[in-house]
Amino acid sequence: MASSWCWNCLSRLRPLSRALTAPSATPRISSAPFHSTAVQYAQPAKKKGGSLTVMKHRQSTSLRRKKKKVTERSRPPAVGERKALRKRIVLSNPNALEVEGMLDLSPETMVDSRLRGTVLGLPVPMIDRLRAVQAFKPKQGWSIFRRPGTVLRRDTIEMGRLFEQISGEGDNAQKGKVVKKIVTGMKGSGKTVHLLQAMTMAFLKNWAVVAIPDARDLVSGGTAYAAIEGSNPTQYVQPNATSALLSRTVDANRELLASLKVSQKHPNLKMLKPNSTLEDLAKLGFTDPAVSWAVFQALWTELTATAPAEGLEKNFQPRPPMLVTVDGLAHWMTESAYRSADYKLIHAHDLSFVNHFLSLLKDGDSLKNGGLLLYSTSSSNNPNPEGFKIALDRLAARRAGISPSSPEYPHLSAYSDADPRVLDLFQSAEKSLELQTLSGLTREETRGFMEYFARSGLLREIINDQWVSEKWSLSGGGVIGELEKLGRRVRGTVSASK
Amino acid sequence: MAWHKSTSLAQAMRSLRLTPTLSKPKPSLSRTYATEAEAASVPAAAAPEINFEAFTQKPARIIPSSPSYFSGSPRFIDHVLQLESLQAKYASLPTVATSDAPRMAWFKLPQFRDYVGEPVPMKKYKSLLKILQRLNRIQPEIRPNEVQTTLSAFLRPGNPYAVETIPRTVDEHGRARGKGKRKESTAVVQLVEGEGEVLVNGKSLVEVFKRVHDRESALWALRCTQRLDKYNAWITVRGGGVTGQAEAITLALGRALLLHEPGLKPVLRKAGAITVDARRVERKKPGRVKARKMPTWVKR
Numbered sequence: 001m002a003s004s005w006c007w008n009c010l011s012r013l014r015p016l017s018r019a020l021t022a023p024s025a026t027p028r029i030s031s032a033p034f035h036s037t038a039v040q041y042a043q044p045a046k047k048k049g050g051s052l053t054v055m056k057h058r059q060s061t062s063l064r065r066k067k068k069k070v071t072e073r074s075r076p077p078a079v080g081e082r083k084a085l086r087k088r089i090v091l092s093n094p095n096a097l098e099v100e101g102m103l104d105l106s107p108e109t110m111v112d113s114r115l116r117g118t119v120l121g122l123p124v125p126m127i128d129r130l131r132a133v134q135a136f137k138p139k140q141g142w143s144i145f146r147r148p149g150t151v152l153r154r155d156t157i158e159m160g161r162l163f164e165q166i167s168g169e170g171d172n173a174q175k176g177k178v179v180k181k182i183v184t185g186m187k188g189s190g191k192t193v194h195l196l197q198a199m200t201m202a203f204l205k206n207w208a209v210v211a212i213p214d215a216r217d218l219v220s221g222g223t224a225y226a227a228i229e230g231s232n233p234t235q236y237v238q239p240n241a242t243s244a245l246l247s248r249t250v251d252a253n254r255e256l257l258a259s260l261k262v263s264q265k266h267p268n269l270k271m272l273k274p275n276s277t278l279e280d281l282a283k284l285g286f287t288d289p290a291v292s293w294a295v296f297q298a299l300w301t302e303l304t305a306t307a308p309a310e311g312l313e314k315n316f317q318p319r320p321p322m323l324v325t326v327d328g329l330a331h332w333m334t335e336s337a338y339r340s341a342d343y344k345l346i347h348a349h350d351l352s353f354v355n356h357f358l359s360l361l362k363d364g365d366s367l368k369n370g371g372l373l374l375y376s377t378s379s380s381n382n383p384n385p386e387g388f389k390i391a392l393d394r395l396a397a398r399r400a401g402i403s404p405s406s407p408e409y410p411h412l413s414a415y416s417d418a419d420p421r422v423l424d425l426f427q428s429a430e431k432s433l434e435l436q437t438l439s440g441l442t443r444e445e446t447r448g449f450m451e452y453f454a455r456s457g458l459l460r461e462i463i464n465d466q467w468v469s470e471k472w473s474l475s476g477g478g479v480i481g482e483l484e485k486l487g488r489r490v491r492g493t494v495s496a497s498k
Numbered sequence: 499m500a501w502h503k504s505t506s507l508a509q510a511m512r513s514l515r516l517t518p519t520l521s522k523p524k525p526s527l528s529r530t531y532a533t534e535a536e537a538a539s540v541p542a543a544a545a546p547e548i549n550f551e552a553f554t555q556k557p558a559r560i561i562p563s564s565p566s567y568f569s570g571s572p573r574f575i576d577h578v579l580q581l582e583s584l585q586a587k588y589a590s591l592p593t594v595a596t597s598d599a600p601r602m603a604w605f606k607l608p609q610f611r612d613y614v615g616e617p618v619p620m621k622k623y624k625s626l627l628k629i630l631q632r633l634n635r636i637q638p639e640i641r642p643n644e645v646q647t648t649l650s651a652f653l654r655p656g657n658p659y660a661v662e663t664i665p666r667t668v669d670e671h672g673r674a675r676g677k678g679k680r681k682e683s684t685a686v687v688q689l690v691e692g693e694g695e696v697l698v699n700g701k702s703l704v705e706v707f708k709r710v711h712d713r714e715s716a717l718w719a720l721r722c723t724q725r726l727d728k729y730n731a732w733i734t735v736r737g738g739g740v741t742g743q744a745e746a747i748t749l750a751l752g753r754a755l756l757l758h759e760p761g762l763k764p765v766l767r768k769a770g771a772i773t774v775d776a777r778r779v780e781r782k783k784p785g786r787v788k789a790r791k792m793p794t795w796v797k798r
Contacts, residue, residue, distance in 0.1 A: 186702060186704065465727075469693075469726060470724075473695070473696060473727070474726075475704065476713075477695060479704050482710075485710060
């Protein structure tokens with residue numbers, strides 16, 4: 001290539017025209033002289049046209065997203081925390097309005113028929129004791145009100161009068177009377193709350209309360225059990241469940257038990273000091289589950305004692321009446337989940353704990369100092385044993401005045417597999433046992449109940465007779481659980497009834 | 499034909515049957531044409547002999563009695579022509595309004611096609627119906643017999659409008675009965691005056707319908723008219739699911755309530771308590787997974 005300098009004068013020659021220069025091997029950067037990257041390294045130009053015009057063939061055109069992997073950030077809740085949350089009982093809600101002029105359940109108000117249909121608050125000192133006997137259940141809707149309260153319905157007032165009678169007060173006092181009732185009713189008809197009201201009344205009247213909050217716990221195989229040696233047929237004790245019952249009973253009836261002294265002889269409880277209270281006696285049981293069953297039997301004989309044993313007269317005080325409640329009775333009318341040594345299912349009646357409470361139902365004064373047995377069924381958690389159903393039908397028939405010889409009296413069907421032990425139990429209890437079927441509230445009671453919702457700020461409706469009777473019909477005739485659902489339901493702005 | 503193409507088989511036959519049965523067509527088998535004059539000497543086996551003496555005038559060719567003989571549907575057109583002439587004849591007679599004319603059950607199209615024996619198109623039958631309706635509007639008192647008999651020829655057998663439906667009422671015990679259907683469910687409601695108690699299949703409303711929404715929709719007829727505390731209902735409901743049963747009850751209850759209080763009809767209609775929902779489950783089709791759903795596409 002010719003140099004651009006003149007060989008003779010060393011002066012610049014005219015620049016050569018481009019046409020004469022040979023094409024160089026490397027491409028020149030013509031357009032962007034300051035770029036540091038050469039053109040050949042640039043990305044190839046994108047094809048024109050949006051993605052919509054480019055058809056995908058033979059594959060799905062829908063958007064596919066990669067699933068994000070969920071990384072475990074926090075630890076799962078600790079053992080038992082979820083259950084504790086599920087079983088938590090909240091009895092108060094500071095957001096709810098305080099109902100003005102709300103009366104408490106008291107010995108005066110619980111028999112006052114003028115207050116029928118109003119909601120009475122549970123007395124504050126009783127709440128801890130009620131908690132101790134597990135009278136409250138998780139899903140009863142206590143947590144939407146300022147303080148727990150129950151409606152005074154017809155059955156409640158009748159029960160209040162019964163408490164008065166048995167306590168030996170009022171007009172027709174029948175001190176020492178024993179009333180045995182099985183409480184049934186539709187789902188949500190208030191059976192468990194009825195028991196709660198009974199317990200409150202018992203506390204108000206200073207009765208001794210023994211409560212089994214869930215009958216299923218004793219037969220579901222969740223607690224330890226042991227055969228009683230030498231019993232025929234073999235009986236079984238449940239030491240842990242018994243000691244739990246003792247501790248609940250002591251928590252709830254502490255004042256009463258502390259005021260009563262041991263008045264009977266208990267030769268198989270060597271560690272019992274003389275002159276100790278019933279509270280001390282019960283405490284023996286829940287410190288040592290091994291003796292809990294013996295302690296429970298001792299406590300029971302103490303509570304049902306009518307007279308002191310010889311030599312122990314000086315500290316004897318008359319024992320108060322007793323309230324015994326069991327919730328979910330149907331679970332005790334089948335085989336339990338426990339197994340015997342030869343791997344057969346143990347019948348619930350062979351568990352001595354269960355048998356003790358069931359034998360109270362039988363005819364005769366099972367509670368020597370009088371009292372009330374309230375055994376309720378459950379319709380949401382019900383094993384529905386055939387024999388128990390028939391037995392309840394027979395109870396209802398007998399109450400309706402149908403004689404057992406009449407054809408209307410419920411009979412077993414030909415191939416029925418009803419449990420003969422259950423039938424025998426109810427056969428032996430037929431004279432004194434009553435069946436109480438809780439039905440719905442009346443319209444007036446419904447009105448009082450719904451007004452309580454309105455005054456608590458939950459319900460924003462004008463409560464008139466028409467509205468009340470509409471809700472009464474929708475709740476299947478005043479079933480209180482359904483009324484509660486209707487009362488707490490948040491409604492839209494547009495009223496449907498307009 | 500066998501005698502035109504004598505196949506080997508035919509030859510074999512002929513050799514067997516010596517009598518020449520198929521060899522030659524008989525003169526008696528020759529066709530006759532109705533419109534042609536035929537020699538009297540030929541003995542006709544199929545058609546009776548035409549007597550030419552009966553004709554007053556001897557036409558060049560025989561004309562069919564109906565002018566519409568050569569049309570596609572002569573009998574139908576005959577009917578139309580007859581009706582048109584009637585209409586023209588009695589056009590001057592006074593008429594009544596359409597709503598006041600007696601209700602007539604004219605032939606449906608398939609029945610009319612059977613009646614005339616011709617494939618009558620829908621549109622043409624409608625034009626015939628128009629003439630019939632016009633004739634029917636002639637005042638019944640002065641309607642000529644001729645019109646009456648003609649019109650009655652076009653009526654379906656067994657006059658369906660003669661059967662008067664007996665309006666349902668509340669019975670002597672004060673019960674109103676209403677039936678309703680929705681989806682696969684059928685409900686029967688016995689409604690009496692009362693305090694708002696409801697039993698469904700002998701059970702409480704709460705036991706049958708767990709959802710509040712279903713309860714509300716079942717009692718919607720009473721609720722929207724604010725009659726919930728004025729009637730007792732005894733309900734039987736069968737078939738279907740929960741929603742279907744609830745909405746079948748709505749309809750049955752609305753109908754039963756109408757018997758007690760017919761004045762509530764506009765309210766109930768507006769509230770949708772007596773509107774029938776006739777939808778049923780759409781059938782599954784071959785080649786589809788469900789009624790409409792197509793199978794998933796699989797790449798070979």
